[in-house]
Amino acid sequence: MKKRIMFMLPAVLVSLLFLINVQSSASQGTSTPTKVGKGSPQYRAIAGVSMGGYGAMNIGMSHPDTFKTMACLGGPLDMAYLLKFIKVDMLGNYDNPDVYPNRDTAIDMVKDLAISFGNPVYYNPLSTYFPPGITAENARQPTTLLNFKDGEFNPDGSLAVITYGDPFANDWVEVLLAVDLNGNEKRDRGEPIVRQFHEPFTDLNGNGMVDPGEFLDVGLDGVSGTGDFGEGDGLFSFNPNHLNYMAQDPLTYAETMDLSTLQGLNFYLDAGNEDEFQFDIHADNFVKVLKDRGLNVQIEDGFPDSFPRVSHFDQKRVYVKYEGGHVGFDKENIGKSFSQAKRGVKGAIVVANRFTTLFAFVSDHFPGGEYGTNPYEMYRYSSKMGVTSFYSPSLKRRMKFGIYLPPGYKESRSTYYPVLYLLGGYNMSIPGLANTYVRAALDTLILTQEIQKMIIVIPDGMNSKNGRGHFFVNQIDKERGDNYMDYVSDLIQHIDNHLQTK
Ligand SMILES: [Ca+2]
Ligand SMILES: [Ca+2]
Ligand SMILES: [Ca+2]
Ligand SMILES: [Ca+2]
Structure with a gap:
């Protein structure tokens, strides 16, 4: 035929x-x-x-x-793999992007994912869009968050965590925060993006899943004693926004x-x-x-x-x-x-x-x-x-x-x-x-x-x-x-x- x-x-x-x-x-x-x-x-x-x-x-x-x-x-x-990709391949390799088509579009995509499903990177009880400590008032200007603890990059909270523009200084990212390692109040190449997707864990038995004894029950910030979301509840805790991703x-x-x-x-x-x-x-x-x-x-x-x-x-x-x-x-x-x-x-x-x-x-x-x-x-x-x-x-x-x-x-x-x-x-x-x-x-x-x-x-x-x-x-x-x-x-x-x- x-x-x-x-x-x-x-x-x-x-x-x-x-x-x-x-x-x-x-x-x-x-x-x-x-x-x-x-x-x-x-x-x-x-x-x-x-x-x-x-x-x-x-x-x-x-x-x-x-x-x-x-x-x-x-x-x-x-969607679980998409979240992993954002955390590890995109944000974990931020200054060496191999992501098509370019950084500008990739950041726009993270913004639009945040609008669609909630911010995948941070949990903020006050906003599904902005990271904790950020509001519509301070998102689009230089903002320094003091004592913002992060188990990976800033466990004692001594470093400043900042809003930043990318790829241009006035192109505000809004939904991500960087660690200001050199204290100059702007993000420089190599300064890491704070990632608080879930509690820290190590897949000790290599089965690709979180088993008891493989995670630290310290909350999403990865630091014990801060009393943040998920800390001390006996469960492996992840950003509740992720439920919106998994629901669709x-x-x-x-x-x-x-x-x-x-x-x-x-x-x-x-x-x-x-x-x-x-x-x-x-x-x-x-x-x-x-x-x-x-x-x-x-x-x-x-x-x-x-x-x-x-x-x-x-x-x-x-x-x-x-x-x-x-x-x-x-x-x-x-x-x-x-x-x-x-x-x-x-x-x-x-x-x-x-x-x-x-x-x-x-x-x-x-x-x-x-x-x-x-x-x-x-x-x-x-x-x-x-x-x-x-x-x-x-x-x-x-x-x-x-x-x-x-x-x-x-x-x-x-x-x-x-x-x-x-x-x-x-x-x-x-x-x-x-x-x-x-x-x-x-x-x-x-x-x-x-x-x-x-x-x-x-x-x-x-x-x-x-x-x-x-x-x-x-x-x-x-x-x-x-x-x-x-x-x-x-x-x-x-x-x-x-x-x-x-
Ligand atoms: Ca800096
Ligand atoms: Ca495991
Ligand atoms: Ca904590
Ligand atoms: Ca927990």
């Missing part, structure tokens, strides 16, 4: 349409749909890249009655979800074997949980077919490990990557492989469907791609979203389509996905019958209060954030109310 042809530039594509014998959809669109305008889980998919990959899996796995197919392209799936953890959903529900879900994952955020380890850990629960997962080293050919899988659960890092998304424009892939740009080909495989997996797991189009339909009832808006009752304001309607959509009011919700990466704009290049790629995939006709909806991944990513959660900090998971729910309702969804 599925033919293979090259991706072509849109103008070339149009002229070739008349030469290619394509299947007409006219005879397929007449069947009576069983469900109208309500949406049905087997005809809904949610997928995303990087931050949006997390959002897709977090929303999808917490709403298995809404989505049956979900996909994560190189995103966080294991795809890996925990996979561990705890009813087995028959989990079995019913279709998962597609990919990750680069050199991912700078180590999201490949997240995917490995997620797959291990699925396997531990007795579920088969097909694992591929590399894409079986490479752009312009498209990989297809019959299996319910697939994980593709591709060669490379957290590639492509610094461009923040997937459409341009499709364009570059046609010219043979190597990194862009990886991006194109990742998205064509995603689209094909989603399509192959929607039952039935309309494949193919024809020249008349593509002219008379051409596909649409654009950015529009709707009123979100949860956020009490109009919100943007991107939308793709397949060729032929406008031809009949009684033809119904499955929907893919596609969530972008951190700081990726809606037009980075909803643009003419992506539209041309989707049209071609439909024309060549690699994918069925579907509606694609692209929610807004930006927190309107700061113009940065929001992780598609109901953010814990209502002053700096908002209920973006509820926004996605509102959007689904809007789409089902106003579009011809299966």
Whole structure:
């Protein structure tokens, strides 16, 4: 059924349409749909890249009655591992960052994680955002905290602990504190970041867990006699903000979800074997949980077919490990990557492989469907791609979203389509996905019958209060954030109310 042809530039594509014998959809669109305008889980998919990959899996796995197919392209799936990464790899190696894309963005991400889930590094009973001793009044100016004890760097409290700017002096970090070793009231290279994720422990028996006798019951500050959070309670204590991370953890959903529900879900994952955020380890850990629960997962080293050919899988659960890092998304424009892939740009080909495989997996797991189009339909009832808006009752304001309607959509009011919700990466704009290049790629995939006709909806991944990513959660900090998971729910309702969804 599925033919293979090259991706072509849109103008070339149009002229070739008349030469290619394509299947007409006219005879397929007449069947009576069983469900109208309500949406049905087997005809809904949610997928995303990087931050949006997390959002897709977090929303999808917490709403298995809404989505049956979900996909994560190189995103966080294991929040415990994400916390470890922040503590050890990011903050523990602060002045030798190997973190893509740069320090500025990495710090913004920590801020946005703090807005979304609470500050991962410190516990402050007075604020989910600021470290202890810091308020909105002193966060954005030179502030020195005296007698701030820390078992790792300042056990007797004799050193000053300070606010600081990074990468520039006036670019206030707000959510982190540094130890001012040389007492000059600013952070110099090599001066450590205070990290109070949990009580000190040593994994003496090497089992990767905290066992009795392996931790010091001295509180999060790591110093005995201060009476801080967790001290002397007989338990291994960690920053209570971490509970908010673990409450929205795809890996925990996979561990705890009813087995028959989990079995019913279709998962597609990919990750680069050199991912700078180590999201490949997240995917490995997620797959291990699925396997531990007795579920088969097909694992591929590399894409079986490479752009312009498209990989297809019959299996319910697939994980593709591709060669490379957290590639492509610094461009923040997937459409341009499709364009570059046609010219043979190597990194862009990886991006194109990742998205064509995603689209094909989603399509192959929607039952039935309309494949193919024809020249008349593509002219008379051409596909649409654009950015529009709707009123979100949860956020009490109009919100943007991107939308793709397949060729032929406008031809009949009684033809119904499955929907893919596609969530972008951190700081990726809606037009980075909803643009003419992506539209041309989707049209071609439909024309060549690699994918069925579907509606694609692209929610807004930006927190309107700061113009940065929001992780598609109901953010814990209502002053700096908002209920973006509820926004996605509102959007689904809007789409089902106003579009011809299966
Ligand atoms: Ca200093
Ligand atoms: Ca242990
Ligand atoms: Ca203590
Ligand atoms: Ca304790």
